[in-house]
Amino acid sequence: MWNRFTAQSRQVVVGAQAERRRLRHDFVGTEHLLLGLLDDNNGPVAALLRDAGVDPERVRAEVAGMQRRELGESDAEALRSIGIDLDAVRASVEGSFGEGALEAPLPPGRRRLFGGRRTPTRLSPRAAKVLELALRESLRLRHDTIGPEHILLGLLREGEGLAAMILVQAGLDLDELRRRVVHSLGAAA
Numbered sequence: 001m002w003n004r005f006t007a008q009s010r011q012v013v014v015g016a017q018a019e020r021r022r023l024r025h026d027f028v029g030t031e032h033l034l035l036g037l038l039d040d041n042n043g044p045v046a047a048l049l050r051d052a053g054v055d056p057e058r059v060r061a062e063v064a065g066m067q068r069r070e071l072g073e074s075d076a077e078a079l080r081s082i083g084i085d086l087d088a089v090r091a092s093v094e095g096s097f098g099e100g101a102l103e104a105p106l107p108p109g110r111r112r113l114f115g116g117r118r119t120p121t122r123l124s125p126r127a128a129k130v131l132e133l134a135l136r137e138s139l140r141l142r143h144d145t146i147g148p149e150h151i152l153l154g155l156l157r158e159g160e161g162l163a164a165m166i167l168v169q170a171g172l173d174l175d176e177l178r179r180r181v182v183h184s185l186g187a188a189a
Helices: 007-022 030-038 044-051 056-066 073-081 086-095 125-140 148-158 162-169 174-188
Strands: none
Touching: 007 030, 007 056, 007 125, 007 148, 030 044, 030 125, 030 148, 030 162, 044 148, 044 174, 056 162, 086 162, 125 148, 148 162, 148 174, 162 174
């Protein structure tokens, strides 16, 4: 499937991975794919989303507010009450052992041609489903490649992830946005 991805759609996934790391989330979720789609380098899809009223900075702030942590806020508060600050512990460990030291280890990657290992993409089940749906959308539209538009169509079709929730909370109708994307694909053909 990855061989069908265009350079732009691969950049969406790379951007989503970068957002996951920046936010210290365990997996790339639909919300990270949305942030990858909103990247200015992705041209028409980012413009279409902005024209629909999606503000990249607002989305980034909402995703950052949805911190995924093993311990809930009540757990953190209980630990603070006995003098343990989780953020200070995380900073101390990462200062000693490097950024991401507390993240779960990745499964072993495949060997690269010139040494080193390729780390696998850590996708949530919903994000993996979005990429699978992107392939299906591409096939349904009789396209040979999977572009950022297809990833957006997959995200809209999945419709239940955090990205869809963010779009709906922003006042967007997912079906109407889907029609806009399909229309833009028809106009580009």
